[in-house]
Amino acid sequence: MSKARTSIVRTGAVHAALIAYTLVALFPVFLTIANSFKSRNAIFREPLAIPTPETFSLIGYETVLKQGDFLGYFQNSLVVTVVSIALVLLFGAMAAFALSEYRFRGNTLMGLYLALGIMIPIRLGTVAILQGMVAANLVNTLTALILVYTAQGLPLAVFILSEFMRTVSDDLKNAGRIDGLSEYAIFFRLVLPLVRPAMATVAVFTMIPIWNDLWFPLILAPAETTKTVTLGSQIFIGQFVTNWNAVLSALSLAIFPVLVLYVIFSRQLIRGITAGAVK
Amino acid sequence: MKSRETTMDASALKRPRRWHILVFLLPALAVYTAVMILPLIETLRQSFYNTVDGQYAFVGLSNFKVLFGDPRWAADFWNALRNNFVFFLIHMAVQNPIGIALAAMLSIPKLRFSAFYRTAIFLPTLLSFVIVGFIWKLILSPIWGVAPYLMDLVGMKWLFAPWLGRPDSALIAVSLISVWQYVGIPMMLIYAALLNIPDEVIEAAELDGVTGWSQFWKIKLPLILPAIGIVSILTFVGNFNAFDLIYTVQGALAGPDGSTDILGTLLYRTFFGFQLQLGDRSMGATIAAIMFLIILAGVSLYLFVIQRRMRRYQF
Amino acid sequence: MGSLELKSIRKAYGGHEVLKGIDLEVKDGEFVIFVGPSGCGKSTLLRTIAGLEDATSGSVQIDGEEVGHVAPAKRGIAMVFQSYALYPHLTVKDNMGLGLKQAGAPKAEIEERIAKAAGMLSLEPYLARRPAELSGGQRQRVAIGRAIVREPKLFLFDEPLSNLDAALRVNTRLEIARLHRSLKATMIYVTHDQVEAMTLADKIVVLNAGQIEQVGSPMELYNRPANLFVAGFIGSPQMNFIDGAKLGDGAAKTIGIRPEHIGLSRDGGEWKGKVIHVEHLGADTIVYLETETVGTLTVRLFGEHRYAADDVAYATPVIGSMHRFDTDGRVVNSGP
Ligand SMILES: Nc1ncnc2c1ncn2[C@@H]1O[C@H](COP(=O)(O)OP(=O)(O)O)[C@@H](O)[C@H]1O
Numbered sequence: 001m002s003k004a005r006t007s008i009v010r011t012g013a014v015h016a017a018l019i020a021y022t023l024v025a026l027f028p029v030f031l032t033i034a035n036s037f038k039s040r041n042a043i044f045r046e047p048l049a050i051p052t053p054e055t056f057s058l059i060g061y062e063t064v065l066k067q068g069d070f071l072g073y074f075q076n077s078l079v080v081t082v083v084s085i086a087l088v089l090l091f092g093a094m095a096a097f098a099l100s101e102y103r104f105r106g107n108t109l110m111g112l113y114l115a116l117g118i119m120i121p122i123r124l125g126t127v128a129i130l131q132g133m134v135a136a137n138l139v140n141t142l143t144a145l146i147l148v149y150t151a152q153g154l155p156l157a158v159f160i161l162s163e164f165m166r167t168v169s170d171d172l173k174n175a176g177r178i179d180g181l182s183e184y185a186i187f188f189r190l191v192l193p194l195v196r197p198a199m200a201t202v203a204v205f206t207m208i209p210i211w212n213d214l215w216f217p218l219i220l221a222p223a224e225t226t227k228t229v230t231l232g233s234q235i236f237i238g239q240f241v242t243n244w245n246a247v248l249s250a251l252s253l254a255i256f257p258v259l260v261l262y263v264i265f266s267r268q269l270i271r272g273i274t275a276g277a278v279k
Numbered sequence: 280m281k282s283r284e285t286t287m288d289a290s291a292l293k294r295p296r297r298w299h300i301l302v303f304l305l306p307a308l309a310v311y312t313a314v315m316i317l318p319l320i321e322t323l324r325q326s327f328y329n330t331v332d333g334q335y336a337f338v339g340l341s342n343f344k345v346l347f348g349d350p351r352w353a354a355d356f357w358n359a360l361r362n363n364f365v366f367f368l369i370h371m372a373v374q375n376p377i378g379i380a381l382a383a384m385l386s387i388p389k390l391r392f393s394a395f396y397r398t399a400i401f402l403p404t405l406l407s408f409v410i411v412g413f414i415w416k417l418i419l420s421p422i423w424g425v426a427p428y429l430m431d432l433v434g435m436k437w438l439f440a441p442w443l444g445r446p447d448s449a450l451i452a453v454s455l456i457s458v459w460q461y462v463g464i465p466m467m468l469i470y471a472a473l474l475n476i477p478d479e480v481i482e483a484a485e486l487d488g489v490t491g492w493s494q495f496w497k498i499k500l501p502l503i504l505p506a507i508g509i510v511s512i513l514t515f516v517g518n519f520n521a522f523d524l525i526y527t528v529q530g531a532l533a534g535p536d537g538s539t540d541i542l543g544t545l546l547y548r549t550f551f552g553f554q555l556q557l558g559d560r561s562m563g564a565t566i567a568a569i570m571f572l573i574i575l576a577g578v579s580l581y582l583f584v585i586q587r588r589m590r591r592y593q594f
Numbered sequence: 595m596g597s598l599e600l601k602s603i604r605k606a607y608g609g610h611e612v613l614k615g616i617d618l619e620v621k622d623g624e625f626v627i628f629v630g631p632s633g634c635g636k637s638t639l640l641r642t643i644a645g646l647e648d649a650t651s652g653s654v655q656i657d658g659e660e661v662g663h664v665a666p667a668k669r670g671i672a673m674v675f676q677s678y679a680l681y682p683h684l685t686v687k688d689n690m691g692l693g694l695k696q697a698g699a700p701k702a703e704i705e706e707r708i709a710k711a712a713g714m715l716s717l718e719p720y721l722a723r724r725p726a727e728l729s730g731g732q733r734q735r736v737a738i739g740r741a742i743v744r745e746p747k748l749f750l751f752d753e754p755l756s757n758l759d760a761a762l763r764v765n766t767r768l769e770i771a772r773l774h775r776s777l778k779a780t781m782i783y784v785t786h787d788q789v790e791a792m793t794l795a796d797k798i799v800v801l802n803a804g805q806i807e808q809v810g811s812p813m814e815l816y817n818r819p820a821n822l823f824v825a826g827f828i829g830s831p832q833m834n835f836i837d838g839a840k841l842g843d844g845a846a847k848t849i850g851i852r853p854e855h856i857g858l859s860r861d862g863g864e865w866k867g868k869v870i871h872v873e874h875l876g877a878d879t880i881v882y883l884e885t886e887t888v889g890t891l892t893v894r895l896f897g898e899h900r901y902a903a904d905d906v907a908y909a910t911p912v913i914g915s916m917h918r919f920d921t922d923g924r925v926v927n928s929g930p
């Protein structure tokens with residue numbers, strides 16, 4: 001009968017389920033990081049324990065930092081991701097503005113053409129992409145990756161940004177025109193600042209698959225100087241499979257940047273996803 | 280005099296060429312077309328070409344005939360397609376229901392710590408397949424013994440097996456790892472759709488006595504169906520991108536014994552070759568063309584049949 | 595049946611107290627309106643009655659029965675929301691029938707009640723449509739129909755007309771008044787619009803900052819406002835407030851006169867002043883007068899008058915029409 005009683009029971013069940021799943025989600029990550037700071041014996045004797053002064057060891061990290069050029073890989077990943085995001089945002093916003101602001105012949109067709117890439121994975125064109133990159137002498141350069149990731153990110157960016165740009169008030173743009181602003185000034189000075197939240201959403205959606213991609217670094221830029229973190233750790237761990245300290249440390253090193261960024265930006269990121277994704 | 284004026288008016292009325300539209304569109308169009316669309320078309324074209332007597336030539340459908348007719352190719356292809364299908368089904372049957380359930384719980388108003396749960400459950404989605412693959416490989420490894428140890432705690436140790444190493448369980452294990460990683464995506468999209476339902480509609484349901492389970496089935500679920508449709512089609516397409524995880528966990532041969540081979544890994548091996556096998560550009564293109572057709576069929580089915588039937592509601 | 599009693603209802607969100615002890619009795623069949631400025635807690639009070647919010651303390655009784663722990667659906671109430679809150683995926687008919695179906699009513703009875711409600715609201719042609727295929731006014735009628743079908747002891751309305759345009763608002767207002775007469779049901783209605791309150795209510799409850807300022811019939815509130823707040827809130831244009839000292843009234847801090855209780859003449863009168871602005875409304879003429887002794891006055895004259903800005907005019911209050919308030923804003927002794 002009591003409304004309060006049943007709701008307490010129900011809330012309790014909900015919390016139990018959510019806590020259980022949160023443990024499932026976090027446990028593997030926790031396990032990896034915790035064990036990366038332990039000595040080899042401790043890893044196997046008590047895998048679930050957190051490191052203690054007796055079991056603490058940095059041997060894994062020493063191996064990793066001595067053997068692989070992780071700093072270099074990290075830098076490659078950063079360059080590729082940042083430049084790709086910048087290009088996707090700039091080109092994507094420009095195209096989205098053209099599509100949402102002006103009526104011209106072929107507008108709808110152009111929109112559909114650009115939207116095609118949301119559903120068709122760019123990987124299907126790998127055969128010809130590789131040939132093209134070979135012909136353009138871009139194999140084993142970061143430029144090759146940047147070009148591919150820009151093309152990959154554009155369709156979704158155009159789609160999301162044009163939805164948002166339709167909500168920018170026409171009166172505002174017309175006021176700008178009456179004040180003598182050029183179409184370029186209207187885009188850069190009036191519209192872009194207003195769609196900044198959407199740009200953040202797009203940046204997140206663009207970033208995750210780029211940072212984590214293995215396919216294109218493996219195919220287009222596997223050279224030591226152009227390896228990304230993802231490819232680098234994949235190869236490194238493949239070589240050190242039996243050195244558990246090294247493997248766990250390498251994994252932790254690959255997780256750390258993501259973890260730190262996520263802790264800082266999770267609020268914006270999740271807000272972006274929930275606000276921008278499906279209208 | 281008069282006629283001249285009218286012609287001037289007419290030319291003034293005619294809009295000047297709006298070059299800025301072209302300028303706005305050009306960079307995106309150029310990169311997208313050059314790096315995505317043209318290679319895609321070129322790949323499709325190459326599926327009709329092959330090297331005959333040392334000469335690169337148009338061969339019609341003979342690549343496809345080889346793929347479906349040659350016993351060795353056909354066995355590999357159908358195996359990969361079937362595995363892909365299983366991979367997809369496991370995602371639809373496990374990942375999406377869990378995602379919906381989590382979203383439904385998170386969207387309960389005034390639920391404490393919901394931001395924390397949301398953040399934590401979404402974390403694995405941000406990690407790369409490589410990290411995720413190796414972590415789970417370690418956890419499920421009988422050498423380390425974490426999984427058997429944990430199962431022992433709940434008295435289920437006898438159930439443990441080196442799942443990733445057995446042909447009959449490896450595909451399911453890999454699929455579940457992928458589910459673990461990506462459950463955050465359906466969760467977030469459904470969560471957003473649930474938040475979009477106005478509070479007053481839910482309150483009206485409370486007043487009508489539609490509460491708890493029946494509220495979810497009768498009110499919320501019909502209203503989030505479009506979001507579930509989007510999640511399904513994303514799952515379908517993502518399925519063909521799922522190369523990284525299998526490559527990391529099971530290698531390019533997608534072992535054991537090809538039991539985790541999907542179209543992505545097959546394409547990679549065919550195109551680039553692996554160990555003794557030489558790379559075959561034409562057959563790679565052929566497999567890519569088949570994948571393209573399958574995706575096209577799935578997406579068209581969604582766009583023209585499912586999405587048409589589905590009502591989108593405005594609140 | 596259909597009475598309501600609220601006893602010292604308090605509601606706080608965090609540390610912020612939104613309702614500060616509300617006591618109220620509503621008799622069976624009464625049409626009660628909660629009126630007050632935006633954010634004063636009207637919706638919160640209504641939602642507490644509905645059970646959508648739990649009061650922090652105090653008791654809610656419907657028909658003499660404590661309902662504090664009864665689920666909203668079991669309280670015998672129906673509510674009409676400002677945004678209509680129709681189920682977008684259900685037809686008009688299913689929207690109206692869902693509550694009964696959920697309660698397990700027999701199919702024939704559901705059909706019959708829907709038909710009756712649809713008849714009352716002229717909704718028959720739309721029964722098979724979905725909300726998206728209806729106009730705003732039609733949606734509002736469906737929302738009202740959904741409430742009628744439940745045959746509740748208590749109807750709750752939260753600003754049901756504020757999303758409609760002016761003409762539709764008047765029509766729907768009439769419809770609700772007619773409905774109240776024909777159903778003889780108890781209705782509680784929230785609005786921030788005093789015209790709605792004056793035209794519909796048997797009893798008005800004026801709320802301000804989470805407290806009841808005054809309860810009474812529309813004419814009681816108009817003629818005998820208990821305090822400055824009610825005096826200023828009820829009546830349009832707003833009552834004139836004059837510093838008591840300026841009129842040599844030692845007992846009253848403030849003196850109020852309604853604009854319609856002031857006469858205006860060009861020849862002579864109590865307070866001389868200069869016209870600063872005139873609004874010609876046809877039926878009324880509103881004159882704003884800058885007087886020498888009592889400051890700016892608003893004067894409402896019936897019919898058309900030829901005053902213009904900068905004219906000199908004399909204002910004279912109707913005898914016995916003054917409201918006198920003490921330093922706390924409470925009335926000292928009322929007008930007629
Ligand atoms: N869920 C809530 N949490 C915190 N404060 C609230 C909540 N709902 C309403 N309030 C506050 O309570 C006050 C009264 O709100 P409400 O009852 O909606 O006013 P109104 O009279 O306009 O209907 C407002 O100041 C509002 O900010």
Ligand SMILES: [Mg+2]
Binds near residue numbers: 637638753
């Ligand atoms: Mg309100």
